Amino acid sequence: MIPVTGGRVWVDRLLRDGRIERGVLLEADAAGTVVGEQVGRSRPDDALALDLAVPGFGNAHSHAFHRALRGRTHESGSFWTWREAMYRAAARLDPDLYREFATAVFSEMLAGGWTAVGEFHYVHHRPDGSPYPDHAMELALADAAEAAGIRLVLLDTCYLAGGIDRPLSPEQLRFGDGDAGRWLRRWRSLSAALAGRSPLVTLGAAIHSVRAVPREDIRRIAAELPNDVPLHIHLSEQPAENEESLTAYGLTPAAVLSETGALGERLSVVHATHLTAADIRLLGDARAHAVFCPTTEADLGDGIGPATELVQAGVRLAVGSDQNAVADALLELRGLEAGERLRSLRRGRLSPEVLWRIGSEGGYGSLGLETPSRLGGPLDLVELDDSSLRTAGSRPEQLALTATATDVRRTVVGGSVRTLAPDTAETLAGVVRRIFEDPQVPARAGADPDVAGTNAEESE
Structure with a gap:
């Protein structure tokens, strides 16, 4: 501690x-x-x-281990190439390696202006899906945050399926808990394990997505998770996600959240890129948060979400670093406004005053934290x-x-x-080499990019 x-x-x-x-x-x-x-x-x-x-910036959406992909996937226009590299990085993680890597990633975030981070964490178990003892992966992230000195909200994530009515793939086994009941039991046990640690570390929760958690499991989580716990979810990042939800449920992902009782003030929807007008009204009426990740959404070719329309509807905005292609709070804020200008062909969509508020009050609020640098x-x-x-x-x-x-x-x-350790860059480079250049780690066999590229909805 x-x-x-x-x-x-x-x-x-x-x-x-x-x-x-x-x-x-x-x-x-x-x-x-x-x-x-x-x-x-x-x-x-x-x-x-x-x-x-200025008041500290809250990074409302991060996958720390995605930092390993920086500078290794940008040459390709294929989402599949990025996702295969992501799965390979996830397969290599163990508690010790993740503690070392996350400490360096969190340190880089601090140097980039982030003072708090919401870590959307789903690499829970061993690669074969068997559990580590005593929440080893989760506590490795808590250790890393304390060592770096960043404020961490650990968004422990429920991830149960490889798509609606599809089982987890072999690469996803370590993400899953079987069903919502088992995830809730593990979440409560993790809450007890984190009690009494540094005040820098608190526990939140996440549902990976409408396609990765069945509707009835979403309903149970919404009903049984304590009301004061911030809840996050990937939402409508890509059109294929919406199509899958409409086919299975006759509802958009946002409508599924409304129907299951998950939509409310404590909910943060991440990306919110491909929304209907009805979706925007639902999110606004609920006073939900929306977390945009401009550098990631640009890098992966996801699209530009309707930030201004969401604000006008009553949604509270925040930004995040997501895959950590960069660790720069100011670039994320600038990217948010740049996207609005590109989309609307108009300047000044989100004023600098609004951007500052999104970066601090918005990010901290999404994570269930009080506004920084105020009584x-x-x-x-x-x-x-x-x-x-x-x-x-x-x-x-x-x-x-x-x-x-x-x-x-x-x-x-x-x-x-909080100061940056002089060997942080060396640590980052060393871990990335161990993930991608270890000859004993084979690439996944049997991948057909032409076929798999159609399944881009299975992101992150």
Whole structure:
């Protein structure tokens, strides 16, 4: 267990609510929660001093092990090629390797401006589907978050089928728990195992997708999961997912969530790319969250979701890094607005003030966390350089559209600066080599890209 020590942080220029506040002193308790705030203060000698800072960014959707695919799948236009590489990476993971890799991935996220992460985790068991003792894979992720110093919401994921009315494939066996009842029992046991650890780590939940969890299992999870637990799900990432749901149930995936009682304020739908007007109304009426992952959705050719329409309907937006093709909170926010401009042929769809709110309040809210850098919320901040080659001359309020991870000077989580270990890049490269270049790991036999490419709905 790694405690959060709290502290005092003084910010010369704090960008909140679309404006600069000068001389803000924030004080955190031992759990890293803001318990005191003063504005217009001169710098105290005993406080950590930041120049220009914004509230921390919440990465509302991550698959940490997908980081292994960066720079190894981008040459192909085939979704199948990417998915085969993803399965191979998943097959190599064990608790020790995942702890090492995730520590480095979470450290890279901190350097890229993310102060909290929702890890959409489904690699639960051994490759043959038999369980590890004592939640070894889940606790490896908790260990990694504590070692890196990032705030983790572990979104333990129910994954039961390879598609509607299709069993898990051999590559997916380690993801499954058999049925919702067994997943719920394991989730409750994991909750007990995580109790008493660092306040950096909390437990959430996820349903992989409408195609990977049967409708009645979704209904049971929605009814039996505690009401205060954030619940996430991949939704309508690709048209084929919608077609499969309509064929099986006569309902879109969003309508399935409504019919089963899963749709509500605690639900976050990830991607939400291919929605009908009725889907958007359902999500808005429920006050759900929608998590866009612009760099991944572009890299995989998924499409551009209706962000503005969702906001107008009452949906709360957040962003995530998903496959971690990049680890850059600012690029995800910029990509969200860029997608809106490309889709609408208009500028200024989501103002910089709205983007800042999506990055911090939206991401943290999706993860069931209080808004950062406010009384009662975590003392999480990102210090930015507004005088770099990229940002020189920018108004601070518009840095969401000019800055990148390179302009992150320091990240503060729970009142403490989190620093990047000097060997993080070496660790990342070493793990990726072990995953993809070990001669004892054969490629999966029998794959026919021309046939398998039609099954692109079986993503992630």
